[in-house]
Amino acid sequence: MASVELEASGHIAHVRLNRPSVLNAIDSDMERALAEAWTRIDDDPDIRVAVLTGAGDKAFCAGGDMSGSLAGHEGLSYGGGLTGIGGHLRRLRKPLICAVHGHVLGLGFELAMCADILLAADNTRFRLPESRAGIIDHCGVVHRAIRQLPYHIAMAMIVTSEPLDAGRALQFGLVNEIFSPSRMAETIEAWTTRLLKCSPLVSQAAKQAAIDGLETSLPEAVSRHYPLIERYRGSLDCKEAADAWRDRRDPQWSGR
Template sequence: MSSVELIRSSHVLEVRLNRPAALNSIDDDMDRLLAAAWATVDDDPDIWVAVLTAAGDRAFCAGGDMKRPPTGHVGLSFGGGLTGIGGRLQPLSKPLIAAVHGHVLGLGFELAMCADIIIASQDAVFRLPEARAGVIDHCGVVHRAVRQLPHHVAMGMILASEPLTATDAWRLGLVNQCVPREELDEAAQSWIARLLACSPLVARAAKQAAQLGLEIPLSEALGRSYPAIEAFRTSDDKSEAEQAWKLRQQPIWRGR
């Protein structure tokens, strides 16, 4: 049985961490499989949405495997390239949902923060255990934490390994939705449906603009052009949107 399972359903690919006995901690093999999964998502034009989930009851992901830690596959950063830690950052161009439960620790917390939409079950607990464990190496997770959370909340997690409950994560805007554990799959499906109702090319173009724009001052971000937006201007989806508007009907997206 693979430690990372890929489950395809129409335009959606679920990427499932599958080492529940090890709390889905990420070893080098899982990291390689994650790199392959993200390449599949980006390379297949018929995949419009990716969903990151995890098997087992206790944890979404307990971080990197201390016995066989990830080393970066073909020079990519940990998490199959998503995190920017320990290698080359390879951001995912398509929308990514993370549906998390139980322990969300270290590298697992980092992976969740790499998603565009986070859904958390009420039993989820986010934590950076490094300070308490006396371990520090690459520290990409702290840079995301201080950008995605209020400063003092993030610093409490970073310096004292303070936990963050799912309810507080939702209150602080880190997660999009907090639901009872038994409703996690249903909530993920609801977000998938909302994303599939939108043009996949517009979603990719907007994500690209958002990601690139964050790297530069606002004035520059507003003034530059973005390749995916330029490409959309001559796409079938743009024509479909214009025709659907004229006919007052729902567009049928092709992702082309």
């Protein structure tokens, strides 16, 4: 059984953490499988949206595998990127929707925060168990939490392992929408439909510019040149946008 399932359907790649017997805890095999999945998604021009979920009813992801199978991990998909525990920073160029449920702990919380659109079942509980468990290593998860949540809310999670339920996560802007578990597929489909109406190249270019710009001051961010924006100007989709506007019709994006 694959620890990570990847299935492409149309322009959507579905990635599922698939170790439900251990609450989808991340081990070295899953790390390598995630790295391969992100590379395949970014390299395939026909994939425009990625959707990440977790198998089973109890948890999206319970964090790092505490059995020791993460020892000596390669950092292929970690490093404050798409799981975040060491190694290099990894970003996904394509828009990523993550739909979580149940327990979302430690590395699982980091993985969820890496998404561009985060959806949460109403039974979701986000938590950083490190302080309570007496464990600390690379801290990608705390750097994301302190940036994506109000300071005191994030600090309560970081220093006391205070949980955060779905309702409060929505209140603080961490998640985009709450759904009942029976409506997960319907909720994901609604968001993927919205994304697929957009120019995939513009979505990717805008995502790159927004994230890269956060690393600088506002004056520097607005004056920088961004490679994907520059590349878009010579694309078929850029021409299609102009043609569709002229003809008063919906554009037909090719992603080229």
